[in-house]
Amino acid sequence: QAQLEQSGPEVKKPGSSVKVSCKTVGDTFGSYSIHWVRQAAGQRPQWMGGIVPILGSTKFAQRFQGRLSLNVDESTTTVYMNLSSLTPEDTAIYFCVRVRLGVALLWGRGTLVTVSS
Amino acid sequence: EIVLTQSPDAMSLSPGERATLSCRASQNLGGKFVAWYQHKRGQPPRLLIYGASTRPTGITDRFTNSGSETDFTLTISRLEPEDSAVYYCQQNVSSPWTFGQGTRVDI
Numbered sequence: 001q002a003q004l005e006q007s008g009p010e011v012k013k014p015g016s017s018v019k020v021s022c023k024t025v026g027d028t029f030g031s032y033s034i035h036w037v038r039q040a041a042g043q044r045p046q047w048m049g050g051i052v053p054i055l056g057s058t059k060f061a062q063r064f065q066g067r068l069s070l071n072v073d074e075s076t077t078t079v080y081m082n083l084s085s086l087t088p089e090d091t092a093i094y095f096c097v098r099v100r101l102g103v104a105l106l107w108g109r110g111t112l113v114t115v116s117s
Numbered sequence: 118e119i120v121l122t123q124s125p126d127a128m129s130l131s132p133g134e135r136a137t138l139s140c141r142a143s144q145n146l147g148g149k150f151v152a153w154y155q156h157k158r159g160q161p162p163r164l165l166i167y168g169a170s171t172r173p174t175g176i177t178d179r180f181t182n183s184g185s186e187t188d189f190t191l192t193i194s195r196l197e198p199e200d201s202a203v204y205y206c207q208q209n210v211s212s213p214w215t216f217g218q219g220t221r222v223d224i
Contacts, residue, residue: 061214108161
């Protein structure tokens with residue numbers, strides 16, 4: 001059964017960038033897309049964007065355009081999320097999710113990113 | 118952007134009872150349904166149901182989805198203590214995909 005394994009917690013300074021990985025284990029990418037959803041403490045989940053690994057095509061929420069990038073390493077079935085120009089408001093748990101037809105079928109365990117000076 | 122508003126914010130029920138969770142969309146979803154997720158503390162969210170009645174393997178049929186246009190309902194029948202969690206609705210009709218603020222269910 002497929003699982004999504006995410007990299008560990010990060011602490012970053014304002015203005016810097018963070019890179020979080022999401023490895024698909026127990027399956028290939030298949031026809032699924034991998035998306036990222038973040039959730040700050042006490043807030044609702046917020047969809048950021050996604051990538052179709054076998055095509056490399058991406059889709060981003062407008063609020064993240066220009067500072068969010070997604071990359072794929074097919075050899076290791078890993079997707080990388082890079083978020084730049086971090087502010088304290090970016091402090092959140094970042095989840096990668098396996099998506100088909102706009103539905104998050106499977107979630108990673110999440111990666112805590114803390115932005116603090 | 119489509120805003121999803123869930124009600125109530127929280128509910129406390131007893132085992133065996135039925136929970137009715139509401140999700141209201143700020144725009145008509147045009148025949149589409151919202152998806153519902155269950156989130157327990159310390160665990161990743163889990164997809165419960167999407168479409169009219171599609172549940173992933175392993176999800177009990179105690180969870181049912183209904184509604185249309187702007188008003189949607191997740192019903193949890195025969196509540197069990199393990200159903201204690203926060204439940205979120207989500208729409209994928211238009212970008213950006215959005216989530217409700219969640220309903221906490223305590224059993």
